[in-house]
Amino acid sequence: MSEPVRIQEADFSQDEEIAALKVSSKSIGGIATFLGCARDFSEGRDVSEISFEAYGSMALAEMQKLRSEAIDRFGLLDARIVHRVTTVRAGDNIVFIAAAAEHRAAAFDGCRWMIDELKQRVPIWKKEITPQGESWVTPHP
């Protein structure tokens, strides 16, 4: 069974992540997921690739903390966070977040909170590679 929080180059399988959640508890009544993927445009420019960089050890520790906080805060039964750090092309997967709870409200709220917090707290940066050149992305709310 893979770790519930991971940073990896390789793509992930949503089915495998969800299956891992489902075996963790028979009390799960709902699983909310967020899949972040690469767009082929940004601020009016074509984007051919997005390259990610992370402060790996700190990013992983922060993601683990984030998962634990989400479980406590929303009463989740389980949660998973997987972020790729590599170079991706349009349509490729970037990040997967899943929140499992007895009822849907906690699952939705926990999932939304985790992706919002990840963007604020986890030391990962993305660089967009366009036909005009490369540029680091300025964070969006």
Added chain:
Amino acid sequence: MIKVLFFGPVADRVQTREMQVEFAPGMTLHDVIAHIGMQYPGAFSIVSFIAVNQQQVHDKQTVLHDNDEIAFMAKFSGG
């Protein structure tokens, strides 16, 4: 020695991902920033987060210890 790490856009400005700074007793985070800032003026204008031993710190008077690891980071843009 103090290990200093740079990531993303900050690494681009400093043109390296890692450097070593000689440790001196009583040294603070501010001392390291001043030392690097002299060599790379403007490098810190985009630094939004600083971590010492992977813990975010806000106080530049934080006293450092030999073998500490400092990271200078721009705003995060993961996800």
